[in-house]
Amino acid sequence: MADREQVRHLEGMAVEMRRNLLRLALSFDGPVHLGGDMSMTELLIALYHYGMNVDPADIRAAERDRFILSKGHGAVGMYIAMALRGFYEFDDILATYGQFGSAYGMHPCRTQLPALESSTGSLGHGLPIAVGLAFAARQRKQTHRVFTLIGDGESCEGSIWEAANTAGSYGLGNLVGVVDFNKQLMTNLNGNTMNLEPFADKWRAFRWNTIEVDGHDMAAICDVLDNLPPADGNRPTMIVAHTIKGKGVSFMERSIAWHANNLNQEFFDIAMAEIDAAAAKLEGAVA
Amino acid sequence: MSTAVMNSPAKNVVKLGDKAAGRGVMDQVLVDLGTENEDVWTVCADMSTYLGSFRKAFPDRYIDVGIAEQTSVGIAAGLALEGAIPFVAGMAPFISMRSLEQVRSDVCYQDLPVKFVAWYGGLTTGGGSTHNAMEDIALMKQLVNMDVVSVGDPNMVGALMRASMDHPHPLYIRFGVGKGDPCLYDPETISVEIGKGILAREGSDATILAHGDLVFEALRAAEALAETGVNARVVDMYSIKPLDKELLLRCVEETGHIVVVEDHLTFGGLASSIADALMDERVMPRSFRRLGVPQIYSGFGSPQVNWAQYGYDRGGIVAAVIEMLG
Ligand SMILES: Cc1ncc(C[n+]2csc(CCOP(=O)(O)OP(=O)(O)O)c2C)c(N)n1
Numbered sequence: 001m002a003d004r005e006q007v008r009h010l011e012g013m014a015v016e017m018r019r020n021l022l023r024l025a026l027s028f029d030g031p032v033h034l035g036g037d038m039s040m041t042e043l044l045i046a047l048y049h050y051g052m053n054v055d056p057a058d059i060r061a062a063e064r065d066r067f068i069l070s071k072g073h074g075a076v077g078m079y080i081a082m083a084l085r086g087f088y089e090f091d092d093i094l095a096t097y098g099q100f101g102s103a104y105g106m107h108p109c110r111t112q113l114p115a116l117e118s119s120t121g122s123l124g125h126g127l128p129i130a131v132g133l134a135f136a137a138r139q140r141k142q143t144h145r146v147f148t149l150i151g152d153g154e155s156c157e158g159s160i161w162e163a164a165n166t167a168g169s170y171g172l173g174n175l176v177g178v179v180d181f182n183k184q185l186m187t188n189l190n191g192n193t194m195n196l197e198p199f200a201d202k203w204r205a206f207r208w209n210t211i212e213v214d215g216h217d218m219a220a221i222c223d224v225l226d227n228l229p230p231a232d233g234n235r236p237t238m239i240v241a242h243t244i245k246g247k248g249v250s251f252m253e254r255s256i257a258w259h260a261n262n263l264n265q266e267f268f269d270i271a272m273a274e275i276d277a278a279a280a281k282l283e284g285a286v287a
Numbered sequence: 288m289s290t291a292v293m294n295s296p297a298k299n300v301v302k303l304g305d306k307a308a309g310r311g312v313m314d315q316v317l318v319d320l321g322t323e324n325e326d327v328w329t330v331c332a333d334m335s336t337y338l339g340s341f342r343k344a345f346p347d348r349y350i351d352v353g354i355a356e357q358t359s360v361g362i363a364a365g366l367a368l369e370g371a372i373p374f375v376a377g378m379a380p381f382i383s384m385r386s387l388e389q390v391r392s393d394v395c396y397q398d399l400p401v402k403f404v405a406w407y408g409g410l411t412t413g414g415g416s417t418h419n420a421m422e423d424i425a426l427m428k429q430l431v432n433m434d435v436v437s438v439g440d441p442n443m444v445g446a447l448m449r450a451s452m453d454h455p456h457p458l459y460i461r462f463g464v465g466k467g468d469p470c471l472y473d474p475e476t477i478s479v480e481i482g483k484g485i486l487a488r489e490g491s492d493a494t495i496l497a498h499g500d501l502v503f504e505a506l507r508a509a510e511a512l513a514e515t516g517v518n519a520r521v522v523d524m525y526s527i528k529p530l531d532k533e534l535l536l537r538c539v540e541e542t543g544h545i546v547v548v549e550d551h552l553t554f555g556g557l558a559s560s561i562a563d564a565l566m567d568e569r570v571m572p573r574s575f576r577r578l579g580v581p582q583i584y585s586g587f588g589s590p591q592v593n594w595a596q597y598g599y600d601r602g603g604i605v606a607a608v609i610e611m612l613g
Contacts, residue, residue: 030413072417098413100588100596106414112586121417122381123354153333156353185353187335194353256336 002050002222008282010218013045013084015279018248020080020090022271025263028097033106033260034252037077039182039243040149042216044081047178051225052147056086059115063144066117066133070126071151071180072107073260079104087115124157126150127177131163134175134236145231149178152196153185161206168207173233177208180215182245186259203238215241249274301473303506307441310337310465313404316445317341317374320452321348328366328373332359337465338376360386363401364393372400372452378412379405379420379461383427390457395430400455403427404448406465408437408499409550409580410593416584420461425555427459428528434481435528437461437549437557439502440471443525446479454481463500463550463590471502471523484531490520493544493608496535498524498557500590501548501599508604519608527557532564539565543573544611548599550590553579574611578603 002010018041025032048054052065069078076097083090088104096102103112107121117133120126130148137144154160167175181199183190190196203210213224224239245259246252249271263271301307318340321327328348329341335351342349348371352359356377363373375382382390382405394401405423412418428435434456438444444462451458458481462468477485487502488509497505502523509519520542522534539545547558558577565572578599585593594600598607 098587100586100592102587105587106412107417109415109586111584119417121415122385153354156333156355158355158357185333187333187337188351188353193335193351 001226002219006050007219007222010045010049010222011282013049014041014218015275015282017041017045017077017080017084018275019272020083021076022263022268022275024076024080024094024097026265026268027094029262030098031260031262032076033073034263035184035245035255035258035260036071036074036151036180036182038247038249038252039215039245040074040077040180041247042218042221043149043178043180043241044077045084046218046221046225047147048081048085050222053144054085056115059087063142065144066130066146068118068126068130068133068146068148069108069120070130070148071123071154072120072126074149075106075108078108082115123151123154124159127160128163130175130177131167131172134167134172135170137174138172143231145174145176145228147176147178149180152179152181152183152190152199155179155196156185156194164203164206164208167236171234172236173229174231175236176228177236177238179238179240180243181240182243184245184254184256184259187256200240203240207235208238209235210238210240212240212242215243216247248278301442301470303469303471305470306467307470308466309438309441309444309462309468310406312441312445313376313448313465314338314340316448318344320448321345324372324452326370326372328371329376330359330363330366330373331376332356332381334377356381356385357389360389360401361393364389364397364399367394367399367401368397372402374402374404374448376404378418379408379423380418383420383423383459387426390427390433391430394457395432398432398456401457402448402451403457403459404444405459405461406463408461408463409590410585411463411500411550411590413587413589415587419585421550421552421580422555423461424527424551424557425559428560430457433457433459433528435459435461436481436525437498437527438525439463439499439523441465441468442470442474443479447481450479450481461499468500469503471506482526482529482531484526484534485523486520486534487523488519488521490518491542492518493546493612494520494522494538494542495546495548495604495608496522496524496538496557496561497548498527499550501550504594504601505548505604508601508608511601511605512608515609517608517612524557527560530560530564532568535561535564536568536570539570539572544608545572545574546576546578546604546607546611548578548604550594550599551579553577553581576607576611578607
């Protein structure tokens with residue numbers, strides 16, 4: 001179980017991840033998917049720094065937990081969470097991101113970047129791939145879990161539900177999905193055109209063990225990860241994480257414009273001040 | 288064949304290199320077409336911000352299905368079966384690859400007049416290989432009943448959408464980023480017709496045939512070549528299927544040397560169509576070069592950097608022409 005101190009440490013990591021997101025977006029001359037990166041910050045930190053059994057020193061360990069970023073446009077968020085865990089150097093990411101020949105770009109590329117389990121970027125692909133990894137692990141009697149993080153907008157793709165049906169039917173207990181339910185797609189809010197609700201019930205209907213959580217509450221996320229059903233059980237788990245797109249920066253929150261955008265110095269300063277203020281408040285609460 | 292004179296929103300004379308937004312033109316022309324013809328619909332998969340004007344003007348003829356490209360095409364087929372003229376607007380990789388079977392079996396098989404307006408053709412997204420559309424022309428031109436155009440001039444996106452209204456078959460209209468694209472022509476000076484190419488620059492030493500964004504690179508290359516005394520002709524082969532064979536054969540006859548440049552795999556796109564046509568006509572150019580994406584999944588980076596890396600930007604074109612003229 002995560003004690004208070006551990007949770008506090010993870011929250012600090014989340015602050016640092018948001019800062020690095022801003023730093024990278026400022027230095028890169030092009031759009032960065034800040035909205036969805038900020039909404040999954042706590043989730044990625046909790047997975048890479050608490051919930052998943054991964055080791056930067058042994059990236060091919062046979063029974064490491066696997067992670068696939070199904071919402072591949074969140075690659076920057078994943079690189080940064082992994083860098084904080086020791087997989088990569090943030091300075092390398094900062095120096096080369098998005099350039100020809102760099103391993104770090106808008107969508108994760110496994111053939112260029114070690115420690116990734118799969119390339120992604122076209123939506124609706126990661127969950128089916130994760131189902132494949134889960135089948136392989138089960139047949140080989142391996143004990144690790146397969147985690148995948150999907151977008152709610154991404155869940156409009158039929159392939160998500162085809163994979164959901166397969167995992168539910170075959171009872172892949174070693175599969176854990178997390179959905180970043182930020183109620184926004186790229187160009188619309190959920191409910192504006194498409195309506196995903198009742199979202200959690202959809203997963204239940206597909207025979208998934210479905211848990212809802214506040215995706216910005218670190219203690220709550222840790223609690224869910226602590227209480228996952230055994231990997232050799234017969235139901236996949238879906239963690240429906242309620243989040244806010246752009247979380248932590250007022251002008252990015254719930255804004256269509258910040259799905260992906262260029263960050264200039266002026267907006268960077270405002271955003272960083274807000275993150276700093278929230279961090280100071282966190283410090284105060286602990287002290 | 289349908290012709291349309293280009294209808295530019297700008298009053299001023301458009302010069303080579305002026306910037307315009309193909310996606311903005313698309314949205315505006317959709318509104319015009321929707322006003323003129325109440326059977327015009329627009330269907331997209333989470334691309335609403337690029338279709339704001341049409342959506343506002345005709346909310347009851349606008350469908351955004353969320354991120355579900357296959358379904359967007361299936362729905363367009365359904366609409367067309369009821370007599371509608373649907374435009375499916377979206378990113379080239381996902382229209383051409385994700386919904387390929389729907390495009391083929393729902394639309395092309397039934398020869399329905401569904402129009403696909405696809406941006407981010409070639410290596411223009413900067414997003415890496417999941418987002419590059421370097422096979423789309425090969426996939427689309429292979430489909431029976433489908434015609435394929437690839438547009439470099441942003442205003443021509445609109446002209447071809449207009450032309451498509453008299454074209455009762457599936458049509459794939461491809462362009463690049465669709466934002467800040469260089470203009471190629473003053474709209475008053477050219478006419479656009481599915482099945483025709485445009486002689487964009489006269490020349491007698493060699494012909495550079497290009498489509499899409501690479502027409503601009505080819506024109507710049509021809510300027511640079513002129514400074515070295517080489518007179519290169521540039522042809523905008525925006526109509527890849529049907530192909531303007533007459534113009535092609537004329538270029539071979541008059542210039543002998545042929546360079547094909549495209550932001551696409553070098554096999555399967557325009558170069559392959561041209562090679563097929565020349566073989567069928569038993570015409571052998573003095574030399575033949577294809578410039579484009581080799582058999583590789585390219586990395587990240589801007590379109591220009593990618594084009595240069597694989598030798599098909601203006602510099603690469605210049606080098607190829609000089610080399611072939613020996
Ligand atoms: C198949 C496919 N279609 C379209 C896109 C373009 N796209 C990138 S992100 C995005 C929206 C994703 O929304 P969501 O899954 O909710 O992610 P989040 O809001 O967390 O960023 C879209 C449409 C894509 N990457 N893949």
